Amino acid sequence: AQTVTQSQPEMSVQEAETVTLSCTYDTSENNYYLFWYKQPPSRQMILVIRQEAYKQQNATENRFSVNFQKAAKSFSLKISDSQLGDTAMYFCAFLVPPQGGSEKLVFGKGTKLTVNP
Amino acid sequence: GAGVSQSPSNKVTEKGKDVELRCDPISGHTALYWYRQSLGQGLEFLIYFQGNSAPDKSGLPSDRFSAERTGGSVSTLTIQRTQQEDSAVYLCASSLYGLSPSGNTIYFGEGSWLTVV
Numbered sequence A: 001a002q003t004v005t006q007s008q009p010e011m012s013v014q015e016a017e018t019v020t021l022s023c024t025y026d027t028s029e030n031n032y033y034l035f036w037y038k039q040p041p042s043r044q045m046i047l048v049i050r051q052e053a054y055k056q057q058n059a060t061e062n063r064f065s066v067n068f069q070k071a072a073k074s075f076s077l078k079i080s081d082s083q084l085g086d087t088a089m090y091f092c093a094f095l096v097p098p099q100g101g102s103e104k105l106v107f108g109k110g111t112k113l114t115v116n117p
Numbered sequence B: 001g002a003g004v005s006q007s008p009s010n011k012v013t014e015k016g017k018d019v020e021l022r023c024d025p026i027s028g029h030t031a032l033y034w035y036r037q038s039l040g041q042g043l044e045f046l047i048y049f050q051g052n053s054a055p056d057k058s059g060l061p062s063d064r065f066s067a068e069r070t071g072g073s074v075s076t077l078t079i080q081r082t083q084q085e086d087s088a089v090y091l092c093a094s095s096l097y098g099l100s101p102s103g104n105t106i107y108f109g110e111g112s113w114l115t116v117v
Helices: none
Strands: A003-005 A010-014 A019-021 A024-026 A033-039 A046-052 A064-069 A074-079 A088-095 A111-116 B005-007 B010-013 B019-024 B031-037 B043-050 B053-056 B065-069 B075-079 B088-095 B112-116
Touching (some): A010 A019, A033 A064, A033 A074, A046 A064, A046 A074, A074 A088, B010 B019, B019 B088, B019 B112, B031 B075, B043 B065, B075 B088
Parallel strands (some): A010 A111, B010 B112
Antiparallel strands (some): A019 A074, A033 A088, B005 B019, B019 B075, B031 B088, B043 B053, B065 B075, B088 B112
16 A cells, blocks of 8 residues: 655744755656645645656755655655745655546645744 | 536535535536645545546545545435545646646636534
């Protein structure tokens, strides 16, 4: 079974600084997708960034980038120039392409990030 | 609609009563998902629909939980004889054709917060 582990329940960072959230996963599959989602107090989950396992290049989206280490099964999220609006729960998620018709994102338990002014 | 719409946003019910939670996905999205988020936990997969069919119901916790989707659009999650452990946020999501093979984006609603007293 696939599992996702986020070892940092809570983190804080000063505005304008850089923070890295860690995520590790366990799978025997070679082809899969990885995602980071943000959940602000409004509860709506918002996709931050995604990575295809077959791509060696790390994904980036503006201030958000990942460090994808396939051999180590590690998928950390770096937030540069942190802003107050980045305060939220961040979830790492994993998807293996459909097997037997299933499409199931597996989520970690999340990291609560607080950006301090 | 512009986004995934869920209703009610909050529901308090007495133990033993039945509840229905509604999800209206983004227009044209064939894939629909239900997840459950308990306090301090990550998201737990419940069920996945492709059109009106549910290829994967493996996440439904017990036979008190059921879901249907009609017309390839609106979905209803029903919980019968509610228990206190059913208290959680129930999140619905949709995606265009599904998450694979292209890793299409999954869009979440704001959830229905269920409290069983």
